Amino acid sequence: MDLPNLKDDPYLQVLRPLVEAYLAFSRIDSRHIRSLRLTPSQFDVIVTLGDTTGLTCSQLSSQTLVTKGTLTGVLDRLETKGLIKRESVLGDKRRTKIKLTEKGGALFRKVFAAHIAFIRPFFARALSPQEVHTASTLLLRIRDSFQKGGQA
Amino acid sequence: MDLPNLKDDPYLQVLRPLVEAYLAFSRIDSRHIRSLRLTPSQFDVIVTLGDTTGLTCSQLSSQTLVTKGTLTGVLDRLETKGLIKRESVLGDKRRTKIKLTEKGGALFRKVFAAHIAFIRPFFARALSPQEVHTASTLLLRIRDSFQKGGQA
DNA sequence: TCACAATAGTCCGAATTAGAACTACCGGTC
DNA sequence: GACCGGTAGTTCTAATTCGGACTATTGTGA
Numbered sequence: 001m002d003l004p005n006l007k008d009d010p011y012l013q014v015l016r017p018l019v020e021a022y023l024a025f026s027r028i029d030s031r032h033i034r035s036l037r038l039t040p041s042q043f044d045v046i047v048t049l050g051d052t053t054g055l056t057c058s059q060l061s062s063q064t065l066v067t068k069g070t071l072t073g074v075l076d077r078l079e080t081k082g083l084i085k086r087e088s089v090l091g092d093k094r095r096t097k098i099k100l101t102e103k104g105g106a107l108f109r110k111v112f113a114a115h116i117a118f119i120r121p122f123f124a125r126a127l128s129p130q131e132v133h134t135a136s137t138l139l140l141r142i143r144d145s146f147q148k149g150g151q152a
Numbered sequence: 153m154d155l156p157n158l159k160d161d162p163y164l165q166v167l168r169p170l171v172e173a174y175l176a177f178s179r180i181d182s183r184h185i186r187s188l189r190l191t192p193s194q195f196d197v198i199v200t201l202g203d204t205t206g207l208t209c210s211q212l213s214s215q216t217l218v219t220k221g222t223l224t225g226v227l228d229r230l231e232t233k234g235l236i237k238r239e240s241v242l243g244d245k246r247r248t249k250i251k252l253t254e255k256g257g258a259l260f261r262k263v264f265a266a267h268i269a270f271i272r273p274f275f276a277r278a279l280s281p282q283e284v285h286t287a288s289t290l291l292l293r294i295r296d297s298f299q300k301g302g303q304a
Numbered sequence: 305t306c307a308c309a310a311t312a313g314t315c316c317g318a319a320t321t322a323g324a325a326c327t328a329c330c331g332g333t334c
Numbered sequence: 335g336a337c338c339g340g341t342a343g344t345t346c347t348a349a350t351t352c353g354g355a356c357t358a359t360t361g362t363g364a
Contacts, residue, residue: 011275012268014284015177017291022174023217024298025167034322039349057313065175070351072314077349094312094359116164123163126297131290132166138279138287139169145278146176186352191319209343222321224344229319246329246342 018142025122032118036111041066041074043111046083046100050108054087054099083107170294177274184270188263193218193226195263198235198252202260206239206251235259 033043044064049055057075061068075098078084083104089095100108127135185195196216201207209227213220227250230236235256241247252260279287 011272011279011281011284014275014279014287014291015271017288017295018174018177021291021295021298022170024295025170028298030322041350058311066350067352068313069315069353073350092312092360096313119167120163122297123166123294126293127163127166127290129163131293132163134286135166135290135294136169138283138290139166139173141278141283142275142287143169143173143176145274146173146180182352193320210341218320219322220343221323221345222319225320244330244342248343 014142018139028122029119032115036115038111041070042078042083043115045071045074045078046104046108047112047115049084049098049100049104050112054097056089056095056097058095060098078104166294180274181271184267188267190263193222194230194235195267197223197226197230198256198260199264199267201236201250201252201256202264206249208241208247208249210247212250230256 030040033040036043038046041064044066045060048060048064055063057068057071060066061071064071066074075084075086079086082101085099085101087097087099089097123132182192185192188195190198193216196218197212200212200216207215209220209223212218213223216223218226227236227238231238234253237251237253239249239251241249275284
């Protein structure tokens with residue numbers, strides 16, 4: 001990604017704060033996740049599987065930030081760590097059901113709450129509840145604009 | 153990164169929009185950059201070098217999203233493409249000055265404006281000028297909160 | 305019943321990523 | 335002048351990334 005030095009265009013002046021806010025968050029977020037002995041993608045998969053009875057690869061890919069091509073390797077490593085298991089799906093040999101193991105479920109319960117508790121104060125001291133609402137509204141509009149662009 | 157399903161906590165409810173807005177932008181941004189035959193990190197380095205007389209690796213690393221460890225390889229590949237050159241620094245054998253070549257300068261002038269023109273409309277249709285100001289202010293507050301946390 | 309389109313998941317190659325360890329070099333202090 | 339701490343850039347490892355190609359399987363329509 002780029003961080004061009006934009007001075008004149010008011011619209012583009014939201015670009016740098018968006019990227020900088022996200023990266024500042026991501027840096028802290030990723031560092032904490034790594035301290036839990038997981039990579040961000042592994043964490044993403046585990047918290048997405050938590051509280052479900054299992055998801056297929058397609059569902060996982062669409063509900064996480066891990067694309068199809070990358071997911072196989074992430075699941076391989078989680079399986080090697082004994083945190084997930086792959087189960088065949090009755091009636092459809094194409095599909096695989098991915099589930100957390102006992103060990104994976106225990107890890108999910110342990111790390112999820114810890115991570116939320118870790119992240120929450122950063123937002124709490126940055127914005128008032130009213131500002132949270134305003135920021136969310138504007139960010140969703142930006143998201144929607146780019147998502148429409150993707151379909152174009 | 154993670155996208156936990158957070159329902160109760162108003163502060164955390166800005167997390168998902170932030171991540172989703174950034175990723176939606178990044179997806180479009182990266183795709184356009186790739187269509188220019190560059191990777192996002194290569195683009196980042198080229199636009200950072202554009203309009204300078206050269207930067208050291210340390211300066212480049214701090215002004216782009218490419219960390220020190222990764223930068224060497226990115227510069228290697230840009231050098232192989234003939235877009236940058238490494239020059240020694242008089243009086244300090246530790247430092248290297250990275251400069252765009254003629255070819256690199258021509259590419260910079262060509263792709264930078266094209267990319268800005270490509271990205272601008274997405275933001276323009278999402279926010280009014282007043283909303284740009286509001287969004288920027290709130291995003292910078294989020295950034296600052298996480299950056300302080302990093303120093304802690 | 306068959307052919308074809310679509311889906312699911314894997315594999316692949318090139319590039320990137322983070323962070324630590326490493327070598328070479330410079331600056332400050334004694 | 336010697337020594338030590340700090341800086342600059344490189345190397346290394348394991349993991350990830352993207353997007354397309356691939357194989358196997360299922361669904362649809364004629």
